[in-house]
Amino acid sequence: MSTGYAAGVSTPPLTRAEQKERTRRAILDAALDLCEETPLAALSLRQVAKAVGIVPTAFYRHFASIDDLGLALVEESLATLRALLRDVRRGDARTYSAIIDSSVEVLVDHVRRQRRHFAFIARERMAGPPGVRDAIATGIGLFERELASDLSALPGTEDWAEDDLHLLSDLIVSAMVTTAERLVDTASRSPEEAGVTATARAQLRMTLVGAAHWHHR
Amino acid sequence: MSTGYAAGVSTPPLTRAEQKERTRRAILDAALDLCEETPLAALSLRQVAKAVGIVPTAFYRHFASIDDLGLALVEESLATLRALLRDVRRGDARTYSAIIDSSVEVLVDHVRRQRRHFAFIARERMAGPPGVRDAIATGIGLFERELASDLSALPGTEDWAEDDLHLLSDLIVSAMVTTAERLVDTASRSPEEAGVTATARAQLRMTLVGAAHWHHR
DNA sequence: GCTTTGGGTGTACGGATGTTCACCGAATCT
């Protein structure tokens, strides 16, 4: 292998920038795969390089260190999280019950299709290096605030205090995080997955029942 | 140092079994400390040995491997969790509101006093080796079932279905896990801690309001 | 009191790790 991993077999031109991006992606993918079994902090540069099929030193052409790689991974994973929020919002359900159903369905769908990203977030949220942990906390915090603002636009929350809105959105986000953690460890379209989603739906309903009666206690 | 770490300065007899237990504790403590910054999987035997003040090979007199150490740590941490449940149950509060207040107070107290154990559980729950993860999941699952049985003895849940009870207890346990995770990253008696506990109390109340109205929807 | 036991020691090894350095050759620039 003369030009290393990225040597296309015989594909067209293949500019230099494309090549670099391709290798970068391969590194991110390999790291994401390796992170399914090992926390980021226990990942070695040589391990990643070997999985990608490049020599260890080539790694430095793309990232300064494993921690740097971690930051790129968390950024990518948080983009996945933002996509989740976007798709949840996109739902045009009318009733609360329909909103819950579609939101859970969107969550399941995203975890299925981006399992590695969600697994990465779940793992590193508590176990990652400080920079990674902070980034994840910030991302989830943002999610929570966006949800609170969405909730304030829903009928029934017109007269809610800001604090109570955040109480509720934080509760919902926590439940979604827990659900995502469970889905990540669950096979797609398995009975267990169905159980997890059924539980999530019911618990969200129970939470919303609580919210609905929150103000006239 | 002729007899290694455990050489008491000039204390009384100090039997062999005591010595061994003392070193074992020192290893567990050192590992618990190191785990505050590093996931278990990234912990090295030599690192632990150095922190304890023994030679690497001496480690094997107590544990077969780092994973083995991890299992001992998780066992110990789960004992802390059981103690938490015991103390939560011990509360003699009458009203739901008082039960919530005392439960949160007990949680805060336990996290304060056993911060390292809770931090270990929070970290390794998702990032730990399979054996450790399973043990933690089992421990929390047990906690949930015990709580469900406690709830069934409370007034207002006489006619609840088993499934609904677990829905609620699971929701409460998830909230407590989230709260514990936050407390672990919070300084004792800080304003942040007060905020976390206030949020936890309010959210538990909201959840119980939902539960109270759950059956007459 | 002599033997056994066992938690400690120090040395030594083969292998993995992070990082440096000089070099190469094709894509890119002029």
Place this chain on the structure above:
DNA sequence: AGATTCGGTGAACATCCGTACACCCAAAGC
């Protein structure tokens, strides 16, 4: 067409890792 850029290579290093081995000596057992 010639010079430059830059993502790759491969060798070399000092350090850390887990583990095997032989040994030591005080407590425990006879």
